[in-house]
Amino acid sequence: MTETPRPTDSHLHDVLQQIANEAQDLFGRGEVANYIPALAEVPARRFGMALAMVDGSSYTVGDAHTPFSLQSITKLFTFVLALKAVGEDLWTRVGREPSGAAFNSMVQLESERGIPRNPFINAGALVVTDILTSRYAHMDLAMLGALRRLTDDPALTWNVRIAKSERDTAHRNMALAYFMKSYGNFHNPPELVLDNYCRQCATEMTCTQLAQATMFLANGGVDLAKGSQPGEHVLSADAARRVNALMLTCGAYDASGDFAYRIGLPIKTGVGGGIVAIAPGRGTISVWSPELDAKGNSVLGAFALERLVQLTGWNHD
Known part of the structure; x- marks a missing residue:
């Protein structure tokens, strides 16, 4: 043939x-x-x-x-920003392995003492956002600036309505953040990090x-x-x-x-x-x-x- x-x-x-x-x-x-x-x-x-x-x-x-709405695709961009900001130190707080579990699962965090499997599941992305929240006075604006440069679109922004809707229903993500904070793997107030995270995910x-x-x-x-x-x-x-x-x-x-x-x-x-x-x-x-x-x-x-x-x-x- x-x-x-x-x-x-x-x-x-x-x-x-x-x-x-x-x-x-x-x-x-x-x-x-x-x-x-x-x-x-x-x-x-x-x-x-x-x-x-x-x-x-x-x-x-x-x-x-x-x-x-990009939602979890933004985790790629925040991961790149964190890699540029802290380099290999990133891997002391998040792993590089597939999770084999749902993106918002809490199952592995307890057995692995608050270290998420990778930066692309919700727990890992929250740690990355926590790192960037410590690094930048306005982490959400820093990420938006990077995306505006990459797209050559100064008007690029997040959808305020989707960000609020996501923040109002972010109960599991808040639980993930507090759970990791109990293991010392979360440095900023979870409420602040969740605000940044939900705006990040609502980027269009x-x-x-x-x-x-x-x-x-x-x-x-x-x-x-x-x-x-x-x-x-x-x-x-x-x-x-x-x-x-x-x-x-x-x-x-x-x-x-x-x-x-x-x-x-x-x-x-x-x-x-x-x-x-x-x-x-x-x-x-x-x-x-x-x-x-x-x-x-x-x-x-x-x-x-x-x-x-x-x-x-x-x-x-």
Whole structure:
């Protein structure tokens, strides 16, 4: 049997349209996140996808220019900020192992004496936010400033209504914070950290912006030049590789192994329905569709990424 040739970059518009057409059949197989009331109001039947290539080209389909709530995808950016701020000392307070448990689970914290398994589960992300709260007088604004530079959008911000809705229902996250504080792994008042954390998670981007904001992870730690501005050295090439490794093993909650098996790219998911994936040396992929599976990952987003690597072979590069 003759193997179907992989598409060249010039055919990526067609690839995205094919994926978008196939994804329509999956609507109704998941549910929009409802434990945060403001997120429950997002229309379910939405799908957008964007590719940003290291050569500066980009491709989009569907609702790729519609802003959505990043939620846990912001954990990637705060993790990078903390890594830059405190370096290897970060690993004295949070681990680098897959959790195998739900993103908001408390089960492992007691047996592991308040040290979260990784920075991408809620407990780990709260510790990262605590580190940044100690580092910056206004941690939420520091993170927003970094994201505005990466997206080249000075108007980028968080959704105040979603942040309040999330803060009003953050009982389990508050319990996680106080539990870790009892073990000495939380330095600031949990209330202050939760305020920062909920604003962080309520940050909104489009698929095109998210693909652009993560370009440094596909490009050896260097962001692409924007107009007359040279590319920013966000991380060293080695640090970018390590971040990608952690995304591959821990980026999709307790479904990370399944995502690694099916897709084979570093990814980070969020309960707002977004997923960002990194194809090192080639580009970034962002997809958004709000209907989630039982583990909190976008149903259509996971399908779209799996089809993309099948059609392009990018996970073999």
